[in-house]
Amino acid sequence: MDYDVVICGAGVGGLTLATALGQRGHRVLVLEKQRRFRMMHKGELIQPRSLHVLDSLGLLGPLSAGGALPVAALAVLGHDGAPLVSLDYGMIPGPYRHGMVQSYREMLTTIADSLGGAVTLWTGARADGLLRDDAGRICGVRVQRGGEQDTVTAALTVAADGHASRLRDAAGLAVPAHRYGHQLVGFELADAPALGNRMNAYLTRDGLRALFALPGGRARLYVQVPAGAFRDVGRAGAPRWADDLLRGMPALEPVAEPLRQGLDTVQVLSAYRFVAPRWALPGLALLGDAAHCVHPMVGQGMNAAIRDAWTLGAWLPGAREFEPARVDAALAGYERQRRPDLQFTARLSHNLATLLTGTSRVGSALRPSLLRRNQTNDRLRRQITENVAGLTARRFTVRDWLSASGLIHGSKTSANNARTEEVNR
Numbered sequence: 001m002d003y004d005v006v007i008c009g010a011g012v013g014g015l016t017l018a019t020a021l022g023q024r025g026h027r028v029l030v031l032e033k034q035r036r037f038r039m040m041h042k043g044e045l046i047q048p049r050s051l052h053v054l055d056s057l058g059l060l061g062p063l064s065a066g067g068a069l070p071v072a073a074l075a076v077l078g079h080d081g082a083p084l085v086s087l088d089y090g091m092i093p094g095p096y097r098h099g100m101v102q103s104y105r106e107m108l109t110t111i112a113d114s115l116g117g118a119v120t121l122w123t124g125a126r127a128d129g130l131l132r133d134d135a136g137r138i139c140g141v142r143v144q145r146g147g148e149q150d151t152v153t154a155a156l157t158v159a160a161d162g163h164a165s166r167l168r169d170a171a172g173l174a175v176p177a178h179r180y181g182h183q184l185v186g187f188e189l190a191d192a193p194a195l196g197n198r199m200n201a202y203l204t205r206d207g208l209r210a211l212f213a214l215p216g217g218r219a220r221l222y223v224q225v226p227a228g229a230f231r232d233v234g235r236a237g238a239p240r241w242a243d244d245l246l247r248g249m250p251a252l253e254p255v256a257e258p259l260r261q262g263l264d265t266v267q268v269l270s271a272y273r274f275v276a277p278r279w280a281l282p283g284l285a286l287l288g289d290a291a292h293c294v295h296p297m298v299g300q301g302m303n304a305a306i307r308d309a310w311t312l313g314a315w316l317p318g319a320r321e322f323e324p325a326r327v328d329a330a331l332a333g334y335e336r337q338r339r340p341d342l343q344f345t346a347r348l349s350h351n352l353a354t355l356l357t358g359t360s361r362v363g364s365a366l367r368p369s370l371l372r373r374n375q376t377n378d379r380l381r382r383q384i385t386e387n388v389a390g391l392t393a394r395r396f397t398v399r400d401w402l403s404a405s406g407l408i409h410g411s412k413t414s415a416n417n418a419r420t421e422e423v424n425r
Contacts, residue, residue, distance in 0.1 A: 002153050003029045003120075004322050006141055008127040008167055009160035012043065012104070013288035013305025015111040017158065019057050020313035022119035026322065029152060030119060031143060033126040033161075037108045041186030041267045043302030044103060044212075044220060045071065045199060048089060048096035049390030050306040055096075059111055063102060066110045067215035071099035072197045074298055074388070076356070076371055079204040081251035084371040086198070087385040091378070094391070101199070103188075103214055104302075130157065130170045130284070137324060138171070138283030156316070156327050158285050160305075163272055165290035173276055173286070180271040180295065182207060182357055185223045185230050188265040189258035192219035199298070201356060202251055203371075205364045208357050209249060219255060224357055230268050238263045271295050273350060275343065280331035283324065285312060294346045295353035303390055304345055311338045344393040352388075 005021055007014045010032035018030050046054070046068075054060045075086040089098045102110075112121060125145040131153065133139045140153035159167035168175065192213065199212040207224030214220055223245060233241045242263060246256050272293040279286040288305030295301075315330040315337070316322070358367070374380055386392040 003027045004154060004319065005029070005156045005158060006031065006127075006152050006154040007158040007160055007287075008141060009158075009162060009288075009290070010037075010108065010112065010121065010123075011160060011162070011288060011305065012107060012111065012302050013309045014158065014160035015108060015115070016053070016057070016059075016306050017160070017287065017309035017313055018115060018119045018121075019059065019111060020309065021316065022116045023057065024313075025118060025319040026316075027319075028119045029154070030115075030121045031125045031127050031141070031152075032121065032123045035124040037105045037112070039188065039265070040104045041184075041188065041220065041222070041269065042104050042296060043107070043299050044101050044214065045299035045303075046100040046102070046107075046306075047299060047303045047388065047390045048092065048094070048099060050303045051096040051098075051100060052094075053306055053310045056310075059114055062110050062114050063100065063107065066102065066106055068100045068102035068107075069213060069215055070197060071101050071199055071212075073199075074099075074201070074385075075198045076201050076203065077251070078368055079202055079249055079251065081202070083375075084203070084368055085375045085381070087381060087388060089385065089389065091382045092386050092389055092391060099199075099389075101212065101214060103218075103220075106215070127161065127167060130167060136282075137328075138281060141167070155283070155322055155324055156285065156331075157283060158287055158312075159290045160287040161290055163274075163289040163293045165286070167284070168276065168286055168290050171281055171284055173278055173281075175274050175276050177272050177274040177293065179227070180273065180353070180357075181227050182224050182271070183227050183230065184208075184269045184271070184296070185225055186267045186269060187221045187223075187259060187262050188214070189219040189221060189255055189262045191217055191261075192258050193254045195219055195254075202249065203356065203364075203367060204249060205359065205361075206248070207359050209252070211252065211255065219258065221252075221255065221259060227270065230266075235264070235266070238266060269296065271353070273346065275339075275346060279335040279339065280328075282328045282331075285331050285334065287312065292342050292346065294342075294349040297349050297352045297356065298388060300345055300349040300388075304342055307341070307390065308338060341393055344387075344395075345390075348387055 004026040073088040127141040129142040131140040195213040202209040210222040279291045315334045317326040
């Protein structure tokens with residue numbers, strides 16, 4: 001079977017790329033090893049820059065119609081619920097001055113349902129290995145589907161098959177991954193009370209707790225634990241674990257009963273950090289977690305995959321010019337453009353994770369006053385919000401660090417004189 005592009009992995013990044021290429025008339029095949037999209041606790045927050053991408057592809061309307069909720073701000077609170085600092089999307093420029101929340105499964109379903117006729121989606125189909133032509137160029141994949149093996153040839157193969165990418169390994173691209181020392185235990189809570197339009201992150205001596213509304217009267221709760229700690233709890237010990245969690249954090253009392261009723265929805269997520277040494281070989285592109293992993297703080301991993309898809313789609317030639325030499329030149333341009341932007345995102349995500357998930361005694365004592373003091377520093381909050389939103393990639397200056405630490409007074413004026421590096425406009 002012959003296609004222009006075969007995309008291995010129907011995550012948000014893979015489906016976004018398939019949508020973009022299908023709209024340009026490319027013959028696209030998407031392979032997804034799962035037979036149906038499963039409930040996954042990940043990637044719920046679509047950042048403003050990603051809203052622009054999805055809107056450009058005609059996907060924002062279907063997502064909104066599917067019940068996706070607007071998010072006004074990212075709020076950091078103390079363990080008792082007292083506000084510390086917030087990143088308000090209303091501070092940023094442009095038409096997308098908000099985020100959007102939807103469960104990952106519904107997001108995938110919505111985008112998959114919007115694929116045009118030029119895109120074919122095979123579920124229950126796993127890419128088992130790479131095909132190469134006589135010159136060694138990658139020219140497709142071997143596929144396991146319905147108990148049988150088949151081959152699919154394509155001018156471009158895209159590995160969008162996650163952080164443990166089989167295709168990346170088959171291409172010989174070894175990745176030294178860093179695993180964080182904590183995990184996030186996630187729950188989906190039904191019949192949750194009204195939680196407002198902010199994503200709330202609570203800082204405790206034991207780590208981060210995040211709580212926010214999902215469509216349909218649901219909510220998501222994430223609880224940070226040391227890596228491997230929940231393995232000893234297990235499903236049998238989950239009720240007692242939940243009671244201990246609630247006793248130690250009264251701010252979660254409004255969702256106490258939904259949590260007790262939703263213990264069977266538990267999923268434990270590990271966090272990794274790496275950037276693959278190369279994102280492209282002749283005939284092959286890496287996308288999303290196959291190319292890089294960042295800490296899943298405020299959806300940065302999923303949003304990076306959307307940006308990958310948008311950038312790669314923009315570099316690739318049109319359907320009539322889709323021949324190997326042009327494709328390989330485009331892959332080099334994709335990596336050259338996206339890699340520095342992603343490296344900034346990786347540093348930003350790591351720094352936020354370090355700040356919000358630290359459990360040292362000194363850090364836990366100093367962090368609330370530091371964050372609370374910077375709530376009045378509008379210039380600094382705007383800069384961080386624009387970076388998190390994906391609109392800019394602006395590094396902190398010495399003045400920023402001094403301001404954040406309280407050694408100089410933070411400015412309440414706009415940062416009109418600051419140099420802004422616009423990314424992927």
